[in-house]
Amino acid sequence: MKAQIVVLPGDGIGPEVAAAGVAVLRQIAERFGHQFTFSEHAIGGDAIDRFGDPLPPSTREALLAADAILLGAVGGPKWSDPNAKVRPEQGLLAMRKLLGVFANVRPLKLHPRTAALSPLKPERTQGVDLVFIRELTGGIYFGAKTRSDTDATDECRYSVEEIERVVRHAFELARTRKKKVTSVDKANVLETSRLWRSVATRVGAEYPDVALEHQLVDSMAMHLLTRPADYDVIVTENMFGDILTDEASVLAGSLGLSPSASVGGPGAGVYEPIHGSAPDIAGQQLANPLGTILSAAMLLRHSLGLTDEAAVVEAAVDHVLEQGNLTRDLGGTATTQAVTRAVLDACHAKAEAA
Ligand SMILES: NC(=O)C1=CN([C@@H]2O[C@H](COP(=O)(O)OP(=O)(O)OC[C@H]3O[C@@H](n4cnc5c(N)ncnc54)[C@H](O)[C@@H]3O)[C@@H](O)[C@H]2O)C=CC1
Ligand SMILES: CC(C)CC(=O)C(=O)O
Ligand SMILES: [Mg+2]
Numbered sequence: 001m002k003a004q005i006v007v008l009p010g011d012g013i014g015p016e017v018a019a020a021g022v023a024v025l026r027q028i029a030e031r032f033g034h035q036f037t038f039s040e041h042a043i044g045g046d047a048i049d050r051f052g053d054p055l056p057p058s059t060r061e062a063l064l065a066a067d068a069i070l071l072g073a074v075g076g077p078k079w080s081d082p083n084a085k086v087r088p089e090q091g092l093l094a095m096r097k098l099l100g101v102f103a104n105v106r107p108l109k110l111h112p113r114t115a116a117l118s119p120l121k122p123e124r125t126q127g128v129d130l131v132f133i134r135e136l137t138g139g140i141y142f143g144a145k146t147r148s149d150t151d152a153t154d155e156c157r158y159s160v161e162e163i164e165r166v167v168r169h170a171f172e173l174a175r176t177r178k179k180k181v182t183s184v185d186k187a188n189v190l191e192t193s194r195l196w197r198s199v200a201t202r203v204g205a206e207y208p209d210v211a212l213e214h215q216l217v218d219s220m221a222m223h224l225l226t227r228p229a230d231y232d233v234i235v236t237e238n239m240f241g242d243i244l245t246d247e248a249s250v251l252a253g254s255l256g257l258s259p260s261a262s263v264g265g266p267g268a269g270v271y272e273p274i275h276g277s278a279p280d281i282a283g284q285q286l287a288n289p290l291g292t293i294l295s296a297a298m299l300l301r302h303s304l305g306l307t308d309e310a311a312v313v314e315a316a317v318d319h320v321l322e323q324g325n326l327t328r329d330l331g332g333t334a335t336t337q338a339v340t341r342a343v344l345d346a347c348h349a350k351a352e353a354a
Contacts, residue, residue: 002035003304006066006268008059008095011045011079011088012277013287013336014072019339020289021070021271021296027344028300028309031332031351043095043278044074046089054091059099059128064267068303069099070296071272076279087214100265102162102262103169104136105298106245106258106274109319114253114330120225125251127229131177132248133170134241138162139192141238158192164198169264170235171207177232180211184220184236184244196237217244224248245274254329256288259295271295281328285335288327290317293343295309314352315348 007022009015022038029036041059048054054074063069074088108130110118115125135158143155167183174181185193185202197214204212215223217240223230224244228251236244249258255275262270273291281287294317301310326332326341334342 001304001306002037003067004037004039004065005041005299006062006069007038008043008069008071009040009046010043010072010074011076012073012279012282014044014252015076016072016282016285016287016336017273018070018072018287018294021292022344024293024313024343024347025070025294025299027347028306028313028351031348032306032309034306034309043071043091043214044307045076045079046074046077047091048086048088052086054086054088055094055098056285059091059095061189063095063099066268068268068299069270070299071270072292073273073275073277075277077280080270093141095270096262097142099262099267099270100137101135101262101263101270101271102135103166103264104132104134104241105173105261105263105302106132106248107135108248108258110252111318112236113321113324114257114326115251117253117330118251120251124226125228126249128238130228130231130248131173131233132241132245133166133173133233133235134245135166135235136241137238139238156190156192156352157193157302160195160199163196164203165264167200167235168201170233170345171210174210174233175207179209180218180232181207181214182213182215182231184217184234184240186216186217186240188216191238200235211285220244221247224251239266242317249274254288256291256329257294258291258328259293259298259299263302269299271299271303278283285337286328287336289336289340290320290343293317293340308354311349312350315345315350316343319346319350348350 009018140156187193258274297310297313300306
């Protein structure tokens with residue numbers, strides 16, 4: 001198959017992990033006889049430096065013509081002055097809005113070797129297999145903002161349509177899994193959450209085969225650490241999902257292991273690790289590339305329909321974890337490039353065996 005893949009390396013460790021994802025996709029294309037074309041474009045701080053715009057027109061044009069998009073990460077201290085007129089993260093938000101990718105799918109599957117690194121007792125993490133569906137194009141990140149010398153505001157707004165489509169996405173996914181949806185909100189305080197809860201309840205009635213429970217976000221943050229194996233699909237609004245998924249990544253052993261797919265728009269999906277640009281380790285080959293490589297596997301499955309190829313990549317990652325070829329965040333000493341090389345070797349072996 002032919003596919004145009006737009007690569008957005010971004011800032012900090014973004015280029016290091018994006019290179020790992022591209023290397024794996026190139027090898028899969030070669031091994032399985034696909035023609036993937038890769039084109040790199042600017043986003044975030046890199047784009048501010050080069051074009052004065054965190055999502056320049058050349059990048060927008062490429063995004064709209066792509067079959068799939070692989071992103072590293074954006075942001076960093078260089079562009080983080082609270083008084084800066086323009087910020088890298090605006091490029092990321094503008095891209096999500098441009099593509100209409102309202103459902104951010106963040107799976108959390110644990111590998112026994114790395115789950116053992118989690119601060120939780122093994123009996124607590126046993127059997128954890130859950131997926132967050134985070135609403136991605138609405139809520140407080142996209143509301144009107146004001147700031148004066150004396151105060152500031154961020155508006156949080158959700159329409160029924162925005163809630164309904166993402167909740168429906170969660171129910172459809174739950175039907176293919178353990179048939180349970182947990183809808184997370186703050187309905188004891190927020191009007192947007194009360195609307196969220198009423199829409200989730202109405203949509204849930206259309207799925208009598210799927211159990212629906214509502215959970216307040218503060219206690220959800222606690223339950224994720226005390227009984228994570230009780231959950232299947234967790235659907236929530238943009239900011240709550242952003243925060244809960246970083247928390248949940250700890251159960252897997254490292255934030256660097258978590259992939260994501262942003263889907264639901266009319267065009268291409270966006271695939272990126274859930275972590276940020278990690279300025280504290282950038283440029284040192286310390287970044288764990290596995291979250292990005294697993295995002296590349298999601299790209300193969302969800303945007304290109306290449307399920308066998310995606311399974312080869314996921315099996316290769318499992319093999320590398322099993323072998324203990326680990327970056328520093330997982331207690332190892334391997335570099336980003338060495339772990340990527342190990343995944344490429346394992347992909348080769350798994351594809352031969354397939
Ligand atoms: N999608 C994106 O592009 C995102 C961008 N950001 C941006 O990233 C910048 C840094 O934000 P932080 O709050 O520090 O979050 P972060 O996710 O970049 O880093 C948090 C901690 O996790 C570690 N870490 C993250 N990814 C890792 C990996 N692959 N391997 C090993 N260790 C890893 C970092 O070294 C750091 O100690 C900010 O400018 C923020 O806005 C944050 C989240 C997502
Ligand atoms: C700019 C932020 C919304 C990025 C982030 O933290 C994320 O998408 O996980
Ligand atoms: Mg985040």
